Amino acid sequence: MTDEKSFVEIRHAQKxxxxxxxxxxxxxxxxxxxxxxxxxxxxxxxxTLLRAINDLDPLTxxxxxxxxxxVNQKLPHRQYEKHINQMRQQVGxxxxxxxxxxxxxxxxxxxxxxMMLKGLSQxxxxxxxxxxxxxxxxxxxxxxxxxxxxxxxxxxxxxARALAMKPKLMLFDxxxxxxxxxLVEEVxxxxxxxxxxxxxxxxxxxxxxxxxSVCDRVLFMDQGVVVEEGPPAILFTNPTQPRTREFLRKHLxxxx
Amino acid sequence: MGxxxxxxxxxxxxxxxxxxxxxxxxxxxxxxxxxxxxxFAVIALYAPWIIRQPFRLVAWMFMGTPLLLQLFLIYFGLxxxxxxxxxxxxxxxxxxxxxxxxxxxxxxxxxxxxxKGQMExxxxxxxxxxxxxxxxxxxxxVRDVIPPISNNMIALLKDSALVSVIGVSELTLSAxxxxxxxxxxxxxxxxxxxxxxxxxxxxxxxxxxxxxxxSMSR
Ligand SMILES: Nc1ncnc2c1ncn2[C@@H]1O[C@H](COP(=O)(O)OP(=O)(O)O)[C@@H](O)[C@H]1O
Ligand SMILES: [Mg+2]
Numbered sequence: 001m002t003d004e005k006s007f008v009e010i011r012h013a014q015k016x017x018x019x020x021x022x023x024x025x026x027x028x029x030x031x032x033x034x035x036x037x038x039x040x041x042x043x044x045x046x047x048t049l050l051r052a053i054n055d056l057d058p059l060t061x062x063x064x065x066x067x068x069x070x071v072n073q074k075l076p077h078r079q080y081e082k083h084i085n086q087m088r089q090q091v092g093x094x095x096x097x098x099x100x101x102x103x104x105x106x107x108x109x110x111x112x113x114x115m116m117l118k119g120l121s122q123x124x125x126x127x128x129x130x131x132x133x134x135x136x137x138x139x140x141x142x143x144x145x146x147x148x149x150x151x152x153x154x155x156x157x158x159x160a161r162a163l164a165m166k167p168k169l170m171l172f173d174x175x176x177x178x179x180x181x182x183l184v185e186e187v188x189x190x191x192x193x194x195x196x197x198x199x200x201x202x203x204x205x206x207x208x209x210x211x212x213s214v215c216d217r218v219l220f221m222d223q224g225v226v227v228e229e230g231p232p233a234i235l236f237t238n239p240t241q242p243r244t245r246e247f248l249r250k251h252l253x254x255x256x
Numbered sequence: 257m258g259x260x261x262x263x264x265x266x267x268x269x270x271x272x273x274x275x276x277x278x279x280x281x282x283x284x285x286x287x288x289x290x291x292x293x294x295x296f297a298v299i300a301l302y303a304p305w306i307i308r309q310p311f312r313l314v315a316w317m318f319m320g321t322p323l324l325l326q327l328f329l330i331y332f333g334l335x336x337x338x339x340x341x342x343x344x345x346x347x348x349x350x351x352x353x354x355x356x357x358x359x360x361x362x363x364x365x366x367x368x369x370x371x372k373g374q375m376e377x378x379x380x381x382x383x384x385x386x387x388x389x390x391x392x393x394x395x396x397x398v399r400d401v402i403p404p405i406s407n408n409m410i411a412l413l414k415d416s417a418l419v420s421v422i423g424v425s426e427l428t429l430s431a432x433x434x435x436x437x438x439x440x441x442x443x444x445x446x447x448x449x450x451x452x453x454x455x456x457x458x459x460x461x462x463x464x465x466x467x468x469x470x471s472m473s474r
Contacts, residue, residue, distance in 0.1 A: 054380060056376055056379065085383070086382070088380055089382035092380075095373060097373055099374060099376065099377035101377070101392055102396065103395050103396055103399060103470070112391060113382060113383060116383065117382050117383070161381070165381060
């Protein structure tokens with residue numbers, strides 16, 4: 001059994017792009033079923049941190065652990081590729097710009113990876129795609145191409161695609177930032193549903209209200225460090241750090 | 257003496273046979289150049305240095321020398337090392353590889369311009385780079401280059417006349433042979449031109465069908 005306290009554990013994460021230090025010694029641990037929000041201004045390193053968790057942007061220092069296994073462990077190249085593909089199957093990721101495969105229908109988007117990687121038959125994969133697309137309320141659009149879907153629908157398909165791999169952890173990188181305001185709520189609803197099902201999630205977002213309502217804990221990042229973290233009720237209403245206050249104040253003004 | 261097409265029917269079977277050769281060679285070489293183009297593109301972009309460098313030399317040879325020379329080399333040259341190909345096969349290979357190199361250039365550019373998020377999304381699901389290329393990146397890249405590749409295929413059709421130099425009786429050589437018997441160059445060259453035009457139309461029709469099929473999925 002794994003330690004409840006550290007389902008996801010990031011230890012002293014450091015990341016530099018050349019001479020630009022983007023993550024400066026970040027540590028974070030997330031318990032199973034916990035939902036952690038990450039807020040912060042653009043360029044503060046939120047995406048980089050999220051992408052380090054499944055090694056899309058490999059760390060230059062520090063460790064990432066998932067369910068007792070080190071994600072970024074040192075292995076010979078070939079072995080590492082196998083290992084990381086294995087790890088990534090357990091981590092779902094949702095991107096700001098959906099990144100749906102445009103040459104595949106919603107159904108094909110969802111079933112491709114399970115078929116390739118888990119050896120599902122056509123029937124099993126179709127049943128899975130139907131189940132997952134139903135879960136995000138898009139069963140009737142199952143044979144549509146992404147170009148025939150709205151932004152909110154695309155993002156829901158992207159979530160279904162990630163969930164089809166039965167991940168242990170879901171990462172959301174500004175999942176609603178590219179959406180027209182009226183389409184945000186349908187995606188948020190899907191994420192709320194996941195929260196109710198106790199999916200472990202790390203959510204980078206600019207939507208403070210949403211973060212406040214679903215997250216157990218919120219981190220405020222600035223210039224590559226976690227400035228402050230805590231339960232949303234405290235972080236949003238009574239932040240201790242001046243930088244957090246400043247950010248929230250600006251954000252409130254911007255939202256008006 | 258003016259134009260007189262009354263001699264045509266007598267020799268039509270020879271011309272039609274030539275036409276069949278031209279179509280067959282063009283289709284086979286086109287298919288080879290398409291899949292070869294994909295393979296070459298992947299090698300050029302992703303193969304280790306030790307494979308990539310010699311490959312670049314070969315690619316340069318196919319782009320930088322006359323197709324005629326390449327056909328001679330494949331048909332007459334390879335015999336010397338014990339590879340004795342039928343002329344039709346040598347012609348298909350020569351044309352196919354020649355245009356594979358051109359297609360590869362197009363496909364390489366297209367692969368590089370597929371949004372990076374596509375590869376990332378596929379890798380995030382757990383696909384290896386090779387799997388992601390095969391299922392996600394390359395299919396999209398290929399879609400993007402259907403029009404320019406189609407242009408290459410029209411050029412391939414025209415260049416297929418070159419395989420006559422290694423003795424394949426395709427459309428142009430058939431016309432020439434008939435002219436040798438009838439001394440009617442104008443009629444039979446015009447007839448050959450008409451057939452090339454028809455084959456062209458056929459290829460454009462195929463291109464349009466393909467484009468319509470993929471128009472939704474981009
Ligand atoms: N691939 C990269 N190469 C160089 N710099 C990068 C790269 N990715 C991100 N950065 C830089 O890292 C910093 C943090 O980026 P990011 O993690 O995307 O911030 P956020 O998601 O909080 O807006 C920015 O200054 C950005 O320009
Ligand atoms: Mg970001």
